[in-house]
Amino acid sequence: MNHDSYSDSYIRGILNTVKTIAMVGASERANRPSYFAFKYLLERGYTMIPVNPLRTGEQILGRRIYVRLGDVPDPIDMVDIFRSSRHALPIVQEALALNPRPQVIWMQLGVRNDEAAALAEAGGVKVVMNRCPKIEYGRLSSEIAWMGVNTRTISAKKAIASGGIQRLSLNRASVSGGTTEAADAAERSERGGRRIIQARNL
Amino acid sequence: MTDRIPGFSTLAVHAGAQPDPTTGARATPIYQTTSYVFESVDHAASLFGLQTFGNIYTRIGNPTTAVLEERVAALEGGTAGLATASGHAAQILVFHCLLQPGDEFVASKKLYGGSINQFTHAFKNFGWNVVWADPDDISSFERAISPKTKAIFTESIANPGGVITDMAAVAQIAKRAGVPYIVDNTLATPYLCKPIDQGADIVVHSLTKFLGGHGNSIGGAIVDAGTFNWSRDRRYPMLCEPRPEYHGIVLHETFGNFAFAIACRVLALRDIGAALSPFNAYLILTGIETLPLRMRKHCDNTLAVAQWIVAHPKVAWVSYPGLPADRFHALAKKYCPNGAGAVFTFGLKGGYDAGVKLVSNVKLFSHLANIGDTRSLIIHPASTTHRQLTDAQKTEAGAGVDVVRLSIGIEDVEDIIADLDQGLAD
Ligand SMILES: Cc1ncc(COP(=O)(O)O)c(C=O)c1O
Numbered sequence: 367m368n369h370d371s372y373s374d375s376y377i378r379g380i381l382n383t384v385k386t387i388a389m390v391g392a393s394e395r396a397n398r399p400s401y402f403a404f405k406y407l408l409e410r411g412y413t414m415i416p417v418n419p420l421r422t423g424e425q426i427l428g429r430r431i432y433v434r435l436g437d438v439p440d441p442i443d444m445v446d447i448f449r450s451s452r453h454a455l456p457i458v459q460e461a462l463a464l465n466p467r468p469q470v471i472w473m474q475l476g477v478r479n480d481e482a483a484a485l486a487e488a489g490g491v492k493v494v495m496n497r498c499p500k501i502e503y504g505r506l507s508s509e510i511a512w513m514g515v516n517t518r519t520i521s522a523k524k525a526i527a528s529g530g531i532q533r534l535s536l537n538r539a540s541v542s543g544g545t546t547e548a549a550d551a552a553e554r555s556e557r558g559g560r561r562i563i564q565a566r567n568l
Numbered sequence: 569m570t571d572r573i574p575g576f577s578t579l580a581v582h583a584g585a586q587p588d589p590t591t592g593a594r595a596t597p598i599y600q601t602t603s604y605v606f607e608s609v610d611h612a613a614s615l616f617g618l619q620t621f622g623n624i625y626t627r628i629g630n631p632t633t634a635v636l637e638e639r640v641a642a643l644e645g646g647t648a649g650l651a652t653a654s655g656h657a658a659q660i661l662v663f664h665c666l667l668q669p670g671d672e673f674v675a676s677k678k679l680y681g682g683s684i685n686q687f688t689h690a691f692k693n694f695g696w697n698v699v700w701a702d703p704d705d706i707s708s709f710e711r712a713i714s715p716k717t718k719a720i721f722t723e724s725i726a727n728p729g730g731v732i733t734d735m736a737a738v739a740q741i742a743k744r745a746g747v748p749y750i751v752d753n754t755l756a757t758p759y760l761c762k763p764i765d766q767g768a769d770i771v772v773h774s775l776t777k778f779l780g781g782h783g784n785s786i787g788g789a790i791v792d793a794g795t796f797n798w799s800r801d802r803r804y805p806m807l808c809e810p811r812p813e814y815h816g817i818v819l820h821e822t823f824g825n826f827a828f829a830i831a832c833r834v835l836a837l838r839d840i841g842a843a844l845s846p847f848n849a850y851l852i853l854t855g856i857e858t859l860p861l862r863m864r865k866h867c868d869n870t871l872a873v874a875q876w877i878v879a880h881p882k883v884a885w886v887s888y889p890g891l892p893a894d895r896f897h898a899l900a901k902k903y904c905p906n907g908a909g910a911v912f913t914f915g916l917k918g919g920y921d922a923g924v925k926l927v928s929n930v931k932l933f934s935h936l937a938n939i940g941d942t943r944s945l946i947i948h949p950a951s952t953t954h955r956q957l958t959d960a961q962k963t964e965a966g967a968g969v970d971v972v973r974l975s976i977g978i979e980d981v982e983d984i985i986a987d988l989d990q991g992l993a994d
Binding site for chain 1: 620810
């Protein structure tokens, strides 16, 4: 599978299927990117489970923090890795040992580990790398367009309000709408270097 | 598997817009509101803390304006956009996010006169120091760089027309200096030229001109290319340091490759306040839908007018890079292969008096200080916009006493030429 670009239907399919997400590296600090993503996904109805070996407290937004994936008592649909690329392999190994096995391994924006991805795929697990599920949810629902962000989607179908105020559903019919090639190329050229974006909180 | 990418004209009509989620309205509604109710105290806290996406107050964001922002970003190939009250507002917001008092930036000296004023006078009060470089001598950009330099700024096609910047060469200099390259793409529009493909990190627009295109609304835009690494060193504290007003979040770390657009919104626009009215956003959006059609016609008409006027016995010279003999023709072919824009200058052998006579005689051309309208526009800078300057200063600014500037509209070209013909007659 090509991990330089993903189709919208692949990403939408994952975000529409998974219900329980274990976020490895979720921070208790309210100004960290992982906390932002955790809170947003929780508000969008996902069952969020924080996992953090360096936890200092007991919970994040009322959700109990576990030290290791193996400690989580409930089945996990997706493991979201909010740690640097070099930590991804052991986390994937741990995830693959779970029973039942998660359906998806997701590595955050700025996190990419091709060896870990190959291992997961060999185990029948879907992989997304170098993306943020919050941004992807915002992009595919088009909520993120309120911030002027190029969602790279277009649609002649009505966006679907999903209850409450200023909430849009992921189940919007859209087609691809433009590219951000220069940004993607810049990302690639810095990969492996010291680009410090997100996923820096551990 | 990757998705099919739609073409430019499709994006010009659709990007950012979709039928309204509550009413199904197909045209983008004008959300003429100052504010938006919160679902709960917690929702309000999430919005103010930038933890969720949404609108709070129209100075910072508005659903009509957001459609415009996404559309301009999509047409330029950027990661995100921000609309502003004017082109000048866009520039001040960009520099607010990049410069601290005492910092410098390098700018081409061939710019719209209003930008030269803004950089020379208004920016001085903020302690932002412009260092001028000459687009005819690209190495002058390199020489102008100092340890205090925080950005490089040029126009793609420079107003009053004629000068095309070698953007790829300037982008290389910016890259070596580790500073972002900002391009004002007002005269070219993304239909003729995409600065991001040439290495620009930030694109700014006066939407007042060809993007709005109908001479009815002032507006501006900023597009984040998503290419610049704000965290490589500590030179851009607005992007890479914890923000006290947002509980210590670091914008680049939190928003990744659209962090600059977010900084322009949640720091600069929020505090400086130069927001676009949603009504203007609506008018400009409607204009953009026909941008490809209009630009084609603007460029075809302009080339025909330039070819006609260059042969006129009362005309001393014409500066339009679309003409094969023009010194910028090669750069025009490289950067704007579909046309060299619709604004150009020419010189009258009869000098000042001949300029005054022409602007008085024309009946189809509107005598006014704007460009990028469906209507053809004319101005004699020496007797209007540049009146206060000495003759020597006028010449240096490209506004010598003999200079006339045209912005060619989308009328029938025979009528445009006939009006100039009668205007130039004895
Ligand atoms: C190239 C260019 N940039 C910026 C501006 C300023 O834009 P505004 O008048 O919308 O503030 C203009 C206006 O003429 C312009 O021509």
